[in-house]
Amino acid sequence: MAQRFLTKQELLAWVDGLARGYRVIGPVRDEGGRTFLQEIAAAAEVDLQVGRPVNSIKEFLFPATEGILHVRRGKKAVDLRVPDAARPQVLFAVRPCDAAALTSMDALFQGEPADLYWGRRRQDTLLVGLACMQIPTPECFCTTVGGSPVGTTNLDVMLYADGAGYVAAGLTERGAALLEPAAGRPLDPPFVPPPPELAPGPCPPAEAWLRLFADRYWQRLGERCLGCKICTYNCPTCYCFDIRDRGAGGEVERLRAWDACTSKHYSVEASGHDPRPTRGARLRNRFYHKYYYFPWRYQGTILCSGCGRCVAQCPVNIDLTQVLEDVARLAGEQP
Amino acid sequence: MNLTTEIRRIAQELLESGKVTRVIGYEEGQRGAVRPLVAATPEECGRLVLDERCVHNLALYLLDFKPQDNSPPPAVAVVLKPCDARALNVLSLEHQVERSQVYVIGVPCDGVGKEACVACPDRVPPTYDVLVGEPPAERPAPTDDRLARLEAMAPAERRAFWAAQFERCIRCYACRQVCPMCYCEVCIAEKLDPSWESIAIAPAENEFYHVLRAYHLIGRCIECGECERVCPMGIPVLAYNRFLVAEAARTFDGFRAGMDNETLAPFMTFHKEELE
Numbered sequence A: 001m002a003q004r005f006l007t008k009q010e011l012l013a014w015v016d017g018l019a020r021g022y023r024v025i026g027p028v029r030d031e032g033g034r035t036f037l038q039e040i041a042a043a044a045e046v047d048l049q050v051g052r053p054v055n056s057i058k059e060f061l062f063p064a065t066e067g068i069l070h071v072r073r074g075k076k077a078v079d080l081r082v083p084d085a086a087r088p089q090v091l092f093a094v095r096p097c098d099a100a101a102l103t104s105m106d107a108l109f110q111g112e113p114a115d116l117y118w119g120r121r122r123q124d125t126l127l128v129g130l131a132c133m134q135i136p137t138p139e140c141f142c143t144t145v146g147g148s149p150v151g152t153t154n155l156d157v158m159l160y161a162d163g164a165g166y167v168a169a170g171l172t173e174r175g176a177a178l179l180e181p182a183a184g185r186p187l188d189p190p191f192v193p194p195p196p197e198l199a200p201g202p203c204p205p206a207e208a209w210l211r212l213f214a215d216r217y218w219q220r221l222g223e224r225c226l227g228c229k230i231c232t233y234n235c236p237t238c239y240c241f242d243i244r245d246r247g248a249g250g251e252v253e254r255l256r257a258w259d260a261c262t263s264k265h266y267s268v269e270a271s272g273h274d275p276r277p278t279r280g281a282r283l284r285n286r287f288y289h290k291y292y293y294f295p296w297r298y299q300g301t302i303l304c305s306g307c308g309r310c311v312a313q314c315p316v317n318i319d320l321t322q323v324l325e326d327v328a329r330l331a332g333e334q335p
Numbered sequence B: 001m002n003l004t005t006e007i008r009r010i011a012q013e014l015l016e017s018g019k020v021t022r023v024i025g026y027e028e029g030q031r032g033a034v035r036p037l038v039a040a041t042p043e044e045c046g047r048l049v050l051d052e053r054c055v056h057n058l059a060l061y062l063l064d065f066k067p068q069d070n071s072p073p074p075a076v077a078v079v080l081k082p083c084d085a086r087a088l089n090v091l092s093l094e095h096q097v098e099r100s101q102v103y104v105i106g107v108p109c110d111g112v113g114k115e116a117c118v119a120c121p122d123r124v125p126p127t128y129d130v131l132v133g134e135p136p137a138e139r140p141a142p143t144d145d146r147l148a149r150l151e152a153m154a155p156a157e158r159r160a161f162w163a164a165q166f167e168r169c170i171r172c173y174a175c176r177q178v179c180p181m182c183y184c185e186v187c188i189a190e191k192l193d194p195s196w197e198s199i200a201i202a203p204a205e206n207e208f209y210h211v212l213r214a215y216h217l218i219g220r221c222i223e224c225g226e227c228e229r230v231c232p233m234g235i236p237v238l239a240y241n242r243f244l245v246a247e248a249a250r251t252f253d254g255f256r257a258g259m260d261n262e263t264l265a266p267f268m269t270f271h272k273e274e275l276e
Helices: A008-021 A096-109 A116-123 A173-179 A206-212 A217-224 A279-297 A309-313 A320-333 B003-016 B058-065 B082-093 B115-119 B145-152 B155-168 B203-216 B226-230 B237-251
Strands: A003-007 A023-029 A035-040 A065-073 A078-081 A089-094 A125-130 A157-162 A165-170 A241-248 A251-258 B022-028 B034-039 B076-080 B102-106
Touching (some): A089 A096, B034 B058, B058 B076, B058 B082
Parallel strands (some): A125 A157
Antiparallel strands (some): A157 A165, A241 A251, B022 B034
């Protein structure tokens, strides 16, 4: 499809134009030097240098908290209302790993039964990617899980930083239309970006995970785990949630909010029994879900896009890439 | 003297002699970081390290060795900096940890680069069984400029500052999980019956959680600042705790939590005269 070369000014002018018709989400650096994906009012706010924002794009498709049903009791009838869909949105400067993460999330939420809330937001969202022309952070491991630093999966437009400007490539019909108002000059022949080198690490096969389920390794790893939810909440593919009602009397809102298998009460059953009673068992579940259960259920799709957030943000240095190496090694050592 | 060598020697001896069943210390991690290690064998003690990267408050892990069913917990050794040792004192006073079952390898500290270290006056742990390394020179307590800035704000300005901070919170509970003082079996923020706050990850709920946690820490916070270090969203969690630490000191004759193994927090004591 069509490609165009845009100077930085032309790129920002294009994004400002988009903000008139869409809610635009982009990476913004705060006073403390951290970059977060958030709604922007003007393109000038965007931090295009960031390797990986603290948060992932997940919250813009699957909000941390969402009202899914509004219940109001009237005199004669009960009124049930599903909240209206949000404004159409453009996710701008999305890294390829975050976009690739949508493949597994779609498999889950768009499968049977399809999730209304994910589905309509996904439909109303366009993704403008920002290719990684250099490997942005030391924790990146997208190639280990089959991704690429310049991968275009799930993107509508891809931007490649090139010298003084950006090559913008429309990848879908919607993306090409989105790009239509942009200034700049057409690129002919099209620009083929040289992908940076990122050697993939080991990604153990199902048999390895099966062998290691009862290994002491997980208890030992759990000894230092805090049992917080950083690794799951900022993960682009962790999707667990809780549903509860807020309000009382005549008006109640049914909420869906993120929850996490790494936290203590997540797996407690109604009887009081907890099938995952230790931090090690809970941590094991997170890794198995991503690399064993989910691929088993969804035709080999790994529930991880190698963004490296959990690696970079864990306060006690629990490192998924190290876990993958350990699983591969330990499974090989077992008889 | 090399501190790492010394720590390894002490830890190995403790495990070999059977004096303790575990040594909680630091090991070299991935990507230039150190991380907590619960060493179970003399061989594993060979992985222990000690340097200025050792930010974690290991007193937290003593909560994994609580007394069970009236039988004493297994003896463990733990490496503690001054603020970490204050945590042990508070946990011992609150009957969460049996002090006689803990062998403290105390380490003097000149700061490990955390926000908490900026205004920390302490150089030597207030409790230890063996001290490793030379205490650095005493220095006068530096001022907490950030706290002073916050206290100088007009109420409306301060309100706006904190509202913006809490709006970012994702209720990952890392600040609570890393806090040695937050040991409740079920946190009030997550109680279901009765439910004190909804599951919403939203400004009002976030603020409720943080304010509640701050109040539960009055006279108990030992200012290790782990809460702030672990926050992925960059919320200055320690700042509100420091405010209440200062408030407790102002109200109760310079009281600081965990400086000894005898003085209960002001809110845990009651004197008849207070009825006046």
